[in-house]
Each structure stands twice: as structure tokens, then as C-alpha cells.
Amino acid sequence: MNNSIDQKNMSNKVDIGILEEKSNWLLHPRFFPSKIGGKPAWLNLKDLPKPEEVSCKKCQEPLVFLCQVYAPYEESDDCFHRTLFVFVCRNGGCCGTNTADNFLVMRCQLPRKNDFYSYEPYEECENEKFAMDKWTKLCEICGIKAPSHCSKCKQTYYCSRKHQILDWQKGHKENCPKVSRSSICSDNYFKVTEAAKSLLFREWELIVDEEDEGDDKNVDVNVEMDKLRKLMQEKRAGTLSDISDNELEQYTQTLPEDKVFNKFSKRVARHPDQVLRYERGGCPLWITSNEGSVIHVPKCQYCNEDRQFEFQIMPQLLNFIDVGIDFNSIDWGVLAVYTCRASCNEGPAYKQEFMIKQDLLK
Template identity: 45%
Template sequence: MSKPNDTVELGFVEKSPLWKLRSKFFPSKVGGYPAWLALKDLPKTEELLCKKCGDPLGFLCQLYAPHHDKSECFHRTVFVFVCRNPNCSEENDASNIRVFRSQLQRENDYYRATPAEEKEEGSESPSAADFNPLCRVCGALGPKTCGGCKVARYCSKSHQAKDWKAGHRQECQHPDKVSNTSCPGSKQFLFPEHEISMEPEELEEEVPKTEEEVMKEYEKLLLSGQVPSTYDDDSDTQDLLKMATKETDKQFQRFRTRIKEYEDQVIRYDRGGEPLWVSSENKPKDIPPCPACSKPREFEFQVMPQLLVHLKVDSTGKSIDWGTVLVYSCPDSCEQSKAYIEEVAYKQDYSPISQVMKNQK
């Protein structure tokens, strides 16, 4: 995906045969195992750990986003990982999210210069499994080997334990039947896998909403649990909602107005543009520059809250959540010595109704 003009590209979840989401077809997708681009020199195990709890991250999504004006970015994919532990998901804190980009020239060590024929037969190769031992649970590097069957590989003791409890305990007794690329434990860990299809955003002339219309939307979102609040769902909350009719976050109004025609969008791709903020609060002020070329990183795309619906992470208690996840990357996508370069994720959440009221006084 290259961005030749000011058009924002929107991503939508679509069902697709899973074989079409493998590495050789350069997919944009959510869930399942990563479809690694560069098939060697994958991110090290320690690079894919949550900065909060230290557990392995789960693959969230990837976007195929080549820069057609740079030969070294003929193929280019950005990968997003998130911690599966809901306790690590805190407001306006992206410590549980990590982002990596990988890029290749048209002539490279893994893929033909011409597009691969779209057919299931032979779609599994080339893949990272051809060059590396991979964790059966998450699809990342798997340096650890099961001491029993000597076949199953894992990225960590925690994923080995997860797979053992999920069924490898019995499977391990029959090494000849053990797969080195899939396992029972992966079904508990991986997000549901779907294709992300992209299309340009086509905007209609905006008609400003009345305060009553905006407040109804905000109230609906708040009571659904998607907007954090310090108040319970009782009469006090209702009174506060009524009091807030003239104090709603103006940025939230713009957010809701902008997405109303495409409410199912899960990605907004706008390289070098301005994010669609969900709140006037907690905008980034200190995105670090690219460590290689020292240029300020630029906004590339954002993951929208609608993706949470497809992840099946909702629960009555704490769960993985965000207002939006913003990805910032090197504007030149500069080459470095590694096949996978870590970029920056920033998380912005909806402002609690109490904060909105405080800010608007």
C-alpha cells in the first residue's frame, strides 16, 4: 500500500480462505500466526515480550504497505503485537504493544520477482518455518524444544506450559504425529484470523450534529463499556450525562462524525497525515525519532476500536481495550542491519466523562 495523495485508506475485516493469508501473497490481515515478510532474522524472543508483564506478545495485525518510490521497499509490511493479559491494558499507555516493520527489494532471497499464482497448493512455502524453528503457540521464533517428543518448539516456558495443558501432554507420547507448526495451545492464544481489505475513504459533505445527537452517541458508547468512566451505571451517572450535554469532548464529536459512513473500519492508513483522534486529551508530544537516521517519525496508520469486536476479547471484567492505537514510523523507512525494525505505537483512549466535564469548565 503506497499513499500517493491525501486520500485516507480504510481497512475492513473480511473472511478469506486462510491459505491466501500466507507470506507469499503479502497479505494484510488480523490474527492467526504472523505471515512474516523477511523469512530469516525474525524479531528476537526478548523483542516480542510485553514491557509490563514480560510475557510473550500475541500477533494482532499486519499491513502490507510498500513505498513504491523506494526500491528497497518494493515489499514492506508493518506488524503489530499486543499482550493478551488484560491487566496490561491501561489507559493511554502503549507499553503492552510493540510494532515492527520489514522490507525487501523486488529481487530478494525469498520470493519470485513476479506475483505468485493464487492457489492453495504450494501456498505454505516459502515461509519462515522453512528457515527457522517457530513457536507452535504464537508463530514467533521457537528456540526451546520439548524435552519429551523433541519435535515441538516454543518461544518460552509459558507457551510450552500453555500447549502442554491444552493437549500436548497426550500428543507428546507420539512424536511422529507432532506438528512443528500448529498445536492445541495456539487456539487459546491466537486471535481469530481474517483478511484486511483496503479501500479509499470517500467523504460526504459533513452536516454538523446537534448537541442532543452527539450526546446520545456518547451516552450509548459510555454505557456500552467502551468509554471508561469513574462512575457506576446508576442515577448519578444519568445526572452527570445530562449535565455533560454542553461539555462533550469536541474531538470526540469530530471522531464520530468522520467514521459514521464507515463504522466497520478497523484501520485508517494515512502516512504522513494527521491521526483521527478520539479525544482532545493525551495526544503524543514526544514520539522518539528514528534511531538510525535521526529523522522525526511520522504517523503511518491507526488501529480503530472496531477491531476489538473481531478479536473476541470482551469480558464482564477487565479486557484488552483501546480508543485507537497509532503507529509512527521512519519517514524514509530507512535500511538498517536488521530484517525487522521496531517502530513506535501510541495508545489514545476516550476521555472519561468526568475528565471531559473538568476540561470544558
């Protein structure tokens, strides 16, 4: 499986993730994908987090799926399948500098023998019968657990009143009387309605592979550094509408002197399109020497084991997802994800993990 992550990287070999377009049936949960956008490809299909657990700590609205990384532990039978899920609030106003309050990271794992998937890998064919909603009803719009349904057709499910209203306005009002009884067991996993289109991030497969260190010879490091610097400045300029020109100028002038940023840019220039860096037990590649953002990582709240760094999401991802104009201020420098070192089985099927968001501004 080319999307599984090689675990030989305990010595500082880093895997990097790049994006590829793929027909979306291959991103179905039964293929254990790593991916960006669309609906979450849940691992455990039954014990999904409740909608209130997948809501923004700041505005309480439902979070939207950002990405998932399939990262089994080869040494542990309990983690034969193991996926980390990242959600984010679409409301740009909830995005604060150097705080990950608008994000949620969850870990789920399964042994090879489990209730949901066959012991042997599935063949890559499109029309295998696999009804997701046999286990749990999923929200028509965002794909998270849906405890309520449309009271008229009784066949369209929603996580929240907000998504029900959005769907009603964007087409369900017309479609509701046409929803037929025969569609009752259809797999709506890849169904993307107008409402979903307005909410979900664009879907991509995430290909994770070893970082090739011999690649730099073909890359003009300075050109790539300039591109990255420009990207970061544009993002910043776009999001900080309340900052004065004077402050912005001050900030952009100090940028080239940031040694950490220079190191970051040089390393990234080997593979300018990387959107993820994976190094279980390793160190994040920070984007700035800004120390205020690097805070204490709490122990696992389920087993009390230390957490360790596992992967980071790169700012380049912002170029690939349609962060429309309304959501202009969703932004980050580096999103570093820390997970339970033991990858424990305690607690719920979907366990919360920890993220540090580092921005270029203090």
C-alpha cells in the same frame, strides 16, 4: 493485489481498512497479506525478532500478534515489500490509560529480489510447497521465533516456557508420543492447536481501500454516532471496574460535549465498520481533545530521521476479535502508529516503530 496500499494518498486522501473472512491459506506470507489475528505472516523469514524483544514491557510475558499492514513505498526499491506488525499483551492488567507500553510495532521491508519470495507474484493456489520453517522454527502456539523445543518429541517448537506449558496442558501431553518423524518438515503455519485457539486473536483479512466521501448519504450519521458512543461507553464500563459509578456518570455526561469526539464520530459514520485508517504523512483522527495523551514522537532510533504518522487502528476492531472475558480490559480509543519517514534500512530486519494510544479517559 487488492491488499496493497495505494500510495497516491499523499494529499489528504485516506485509505480505510475493513475486515473480511477469507480462507486462511490466502493469508500466507507469500501473498503479502494485511490481516488481523492468527499468527504473524512474517516478511523476512529468517532474521525474526528474538522472543525477548516480543515481550511485554510491563509483565515480560510473550506478546500476541494483533495485526499487520502491507504498505510498500513505491518510490523506494528497498521497500518493494514493506509490512508493519502490531503485537499486544494479552494480560489486561498491562493495559494502561493513554500509554502504549503493552504494544509493540515493528517494520520490515524487502527489495523485490530477495531470498524468500519469487520475483513474480505467486499464483493463488493452496498447495504450493513453501516451508516456512526452512528459515526459522516458529512457536507452535503463537508463531514467533522459537528457540526451544519439546524435549520428548524434539519436533514441537516454542518461543517460551509459558507457551510450552500451555500447549502441554491443552493437548500436547496426549499428542507428544504421536508426533511422527515424518511430519518433521510440514508447514505448521496455519496449524491452530487448542492452546493457540485460547491465545490468538480471530483471523481476518484486512482490506484497505480509499475512503469514499460520497457514501454518507446512505448512512444516518446520528444513528452511527449513537452506536459508537454506546460502544465506547460499554467498553469503558467493562474495563473500569474500579471506577465509581459517580465518576463513570460524570465521564459519560461530558462525552457529548467533546468536539473532537463528535468530529471523530461523524467521519467514522461514513464507514462504520472501519478498523483502520491509513494516511502516510497525514494526521491521526483523534477520538478526544484529551491533550495529555498526545505526546512527543521520538526520531527513528536507527537513522535519526523524523517519524511521521502512517496509520491508526480504530476502536471498532475490538468488536471483531475475540477478546474473551479473561482479557476484558484490553482496550483502546485510537492507536496511532508513527514510522521512520525515510523507512530506513539501518538496524535489524524488524525495526521498532512508535505508537500513541489515546483513550477517552484522561
